[in-house]
Every structure is written in C-alpha cells, then in structure tokens.
Amino acid sequence: MVDEYRSGCPINQTLEVLGDRWSxxxxxxxxxxxxxxxxxxxxxxxxxxxxNILADRLKRLLDRGLLTRADDPSHKQKAIYSLTxxxxxxxxxxxxxxxxxxxxxxxxxxxxxxxxxxEEGGRPLWQxxxxxxxxxxxxxxxxxxxxxxxxxxxxxxxxxxxxKAAP
Amino acid sequence: MVDEYRSGCPINQTLEVLGDRWSxxxxxxxxxxxxxxxxxxxxxxxxxxxxNILADRLKRLLDRGLLTRADDPSHKQKAIYSLTxxxxxxxxxxxxxxxxxxxxxxxxxxxxxxxxxxEEGGRPLWQxxxxxxxxxxxxxxxxxxxxxxxxxxxxxxxxxxxxKAAP
DNA sequence: GTGACCGGTTTTATAATGCAAGCGGTCTGG
DNA sequence: CCAGACCGCTTGCATTATAAAACCGGTCAC
Numbered sequence: 001m002v003d004e005y006r007s008g009c010p011i012n013q014t015l016e017v018l019g020d021r022w023s024x025x026x027x028x029x030x031x032x033x034x035x036x037x038x039x040x041x042x043x044x045x046x047x048x049x050x051x052n053i054l055a056d057r058l059k060r061l062l063d064r065g066l067l068t069r070a071d072d073p074s075h076k077q078k079a080i081y082s083l084t085x086x087x088x089x090x091x092x093x094x095x096x097x098x099x100x101x102x103x104x105x106x107x108x109x110x111x112x113x114x115x116x117x118x119e120e121g122g123r124p125l126w127q128x129x130x131x132x133x134x135x136x137x138x139x140x141x142x143x144x145x146x147x148x149x150x151x152x153x154x155x156x157x158x159x160x161x162x163x164k165a166a167p
Numbered sequence: 168m169v170d171e172y173r174s175g176c177p178i179n180q181t182l183e184v185l186g187d188r189w190s191x192x193x194x195x196x197x198x199x200x201x202x203x204x205x206x207x208x209x210x211x212x213x214x215x216x217x218x219n220i221l222a223d224r225l226k227r228l229l230d231r232g233l234l235t236r237a238d239d240p241s242h243k244q245k246a247i248y249s250l251t252x253x254x255x256x257x258x259x260x261x262x263x264x265x266x267x268x269x270x271x272x273x274x275x276x277x278x279x280x281x282x283x284x285x286e287e288g289g290r291p292l293w294q295x296x297x298x299x300x301x302x303x304x305x306x307x308x309x310x311x312x313x314x315x316x317x318x319x320x321x322x323x324x325x326x327x328x329x330x331k332a333a334p
Numbered sequence: 335g336t337g338a339c340c341g342g343t344t345t346t347a348t349a350a351t352g353c354a355a356g357c358g359g360t361c362t363g364g
Numbered sequence: 365c366c367a368g369a370c371c372g373c374t375t376g377c378a379t380t381a382t383a384a385a386a387c388c389g390g391t392c393a394c
Contacts, residue, residue, distance in 0.1 A: 006214040008275025010268025010282045011195050011261060017272065019188050021382085028178050038341050047173040050383055055342055065271075077340040077391055086271050092263040094178060100260060101177025104232075104253050105184065108175025115177045188351090205372050217352055222373055244360055244371040 017064055018090075022049060022057050027066065027087050028094065031133065032114060032153065036080045037072070046111070061087075083137040091126045091133075095119060110160040114153040125149060184231055185257075189216060193224050194233065194254050195261065198300065199281060199320065203247045204239070213278070228254075250304040258293045258300075262286060277327040281320045292316060 005013050018024055025047060029035045035044060042054055049057075058081065061067040066087040072078035098115025101107055107115075118125065129149040134140035136150075172180050185191055192214060196202045202211060209221055225248065228234040233254040239245035265282025268274055274282075285292065296316040301307035303317075 005273070007278065008273075009195075009213060009278040010265045010272065010274040012192060012214055013272040013274055014264045014268040015188055015191055019186060019191070021182060021186050024182055024186070025179060028176075039339075042341095046176060047179055050385090051342070052344085052384090053382065056382095058342095075340070075392070077342095079341065089267060089270065093260065093267060096259040096263050097181045098177045100256060101181040103256065105177065105180040106172070106175075107177040107180055111174065111176040206370075209372095217354090218373070219353090219375085220351065223350095225373095242361070242371075246372070 017066075022053055023061060023066075024090075024094075025049065026054065026057050026061065027083070027090065030067070030081060030083060031087070031091075031094070032150075034136070034150070036082070037078055038081075041081075083133055085134075085138070088130050088133045088137070091130050092123075095126055110157060110164060113156045113160050117153055117156055121149075129153075184233075189220055189224050190228060190233075191257075191261075191264075192216065193221065193228065194250070194257065197234070197248060197250060198254070198258075198261070199317075201303070201317070203249070204245055205248075208248075250300055252301075252305070255297050255300045255304070258297050259290075262293055277324060277331060280323045280327050284320055284323055288316075296320075 005016055007013075025045075026041060026049070029041055029045065033044065035041045038054065038058070041058075042049065042051055045054075058067065058069075062069055065084055068082045068084055070080045070082065072080050095115070095118045098112070099119040102112050102115050102119070118129075128146060131140070131143070132146075132149055135142045172183055174180075192212075193208060193216070196208055196212065200211065202208045205221065205225070208225075209216065209218055212221075225234065225236075229236055232251055235249045235251060237247045237249065239247050262282070262285045265279070266286040269279050269282050269286070285296075295313060298307070298310070299313070299316055302309045
C-alpha cells in the first residue's frame, strides 16, 4: 500500500480518516440512531446534512472500510448501510468525545443523556454495546440473555424528550 | 451565550470545535512535543502545517478556551502557548484515537510507540499525565515523588528512533 | 396510472485550505 | 554599532472542500 498519509502518527491518520465535520456524524446516526438507508440519514439528520455531502461521505467511508453497502431485498432501489468492525471499534472514541462535550460545551439535555449513560457505564457497557452492534450489522450470533444497550440508550433519550415536552 | 452550534449533541459540538484536519494536531504537538512557540510548532511539524493555517488555528483555539497565550519574558516578540484544563482533558480522546489508529491504520513504529504506552497504561496513566500537564501549563504544584510520564513517553519514542537508525 | 419514494447527481456559490513570499520589529555575535 | 538570523504572524493567489437547491430516472403501493 502506498503511504498516502501526511505522517505515520496514529492521531494524524485517524484525523485524516475521520477529521471533518460530517464523517463521524454519519457513523453516529447509523450507530446510535440505527439509520440504515440514505433517506433516513438525510431526513432525520439533526444537523441538516445536504444530500451531496451525505453521498460523498458514504462513498468515502465505504472506500476506507468503515461501512459496507448491500441491496435491500424488499426494494430494488434501496441500499442498506452497515457498520464494520472498524467503525464499531470507534465506540470508545465516541464515548470519550461525548463525555468531553458534556463537560465543556453547551449541549442539550435530551441529546446528551446517551453520552452520559455511556460514560457512566464505562468500558464494560461499551463492550456490550459493541457486541450488540456486531449482531445488528455483522450478523454475529445473539446472546438472548443480555438486555439491549441500544434500547436502554434509546429509552433514556425518549424519556427526557417526553419529560421536556410535558407541561 | 447564543447557540451557534448545528445541534445540541455533544458529539456534534465536539466535532464542530475540533473536527478539522489541524486543530488536534496543534494541540498534540503542544501536549506531547512540548512545543510552546509559534516557530517551534511551524518548523518541527511532522505534517508540515502552513504558517497561515497555524496562525488561524491558534487564534481559534484561544477563542474557544483550549489554549492561552502569554508573552515570553526572555524575548519581546516571543509568545508562549499553554494548554488549559479543557485541552488537558482531551487526553482520553487522544488515547482512544491513538489506539484506534494503531489498530486499523498503517502507522509508523516510532510515531505509534507513545500511543501504545498510553493505551497500555490506561486511565491511571492518563491521570498522571494530565496532572503533569497541569504542572507544566497551569503552574499546578508538583509532586516530586512521581516519575514523569512525559519523559517516559519521550524516552520510548527516542529509543525506537535510535534503534531504527542503527545499522 | 399516478403520486410518493428511492439513492443519488448537477449546478452554482461560498468558504476553507495550501503555498510562497514578505513584513516590521528584536535579539545575538562580532 | 551593525549585519544577519529570528520573531509571530500577514498577504496574495490558486486550488479544493462545503453547501443549498433543484432535479433525475427508476420503483413501489394503491
């Protein structure tokens, strides 16, 4: 492989792969929002990504092995995007970024509750969540005993939303 | 404070502050390379940052509270850049990014040894290093008992460089 | 068959990045 | 006292990335 990076530093290379304003947002929505189709990612986007940017980022992430794309058997025009081991392994980075943002930036309550739970749960919870993502995205066998971390995070989020919507 | 972020999500806000190709590189060089002056950051840059980009990033990081700037008493034109608690708290993110890059990207041995030590040392080592950075950058009182993490990382790096330079 | 939906592309405008040269002041060595 | 290196930037210009909006041909449910 040709060395196409500015340097051999792992921080730098990670930044060259993920260091822009949208790549991690796309992965976050697939990961925590379970959005698997182009339109889902486009229309439910909290930050309002443009369709050409989304198309470009999906292409780049496919190229670099952070996503895979498959045809949806239920609809000839639909594509399903899935995480790979490489992107599932970003969970610790997401967790630490979430914790840092929660501490130093003016985040909103409903969008920070999941980050807070991830921080409190620590590495054991991250491992559970990663295993769950492998089931969802890589067809890994499922352990029926384990309660779903995804559902736990989702429930906590919806609970805050409901509470804030109430008079 | 006016809400100038695309959304209230902590991941998104962290990305809006640090999600470009240079901001974290600058902080990394101050943090792990102990480069405190403009020229040091410019000329020793592994990735070859341009002077206008460096000037712009330093300004942005000052604005956002990730760096402070002070006059160097030894030279009227020199400025000393220092980390803040906000940027020192990025250590876990750096550690996780380093670990991820080490695992999935074609990093070089000499530039990944520090990331490897940080990963192996885990959170206790991160805490020690953060305390050390507070001494260096925030004038926190020093514990003379503790061996220096900074020196340990630096020594490991230089050892790999020396070994690779030998015939 | 029609209207909503599918994953995108095209067009055009603006902003970020990158490179090279330069700037006025300061400090060092002789 | 003066030449030359050094100081933190700035400027000008070319290239590249991002963004908003409109649009596209095919597909699906009713």
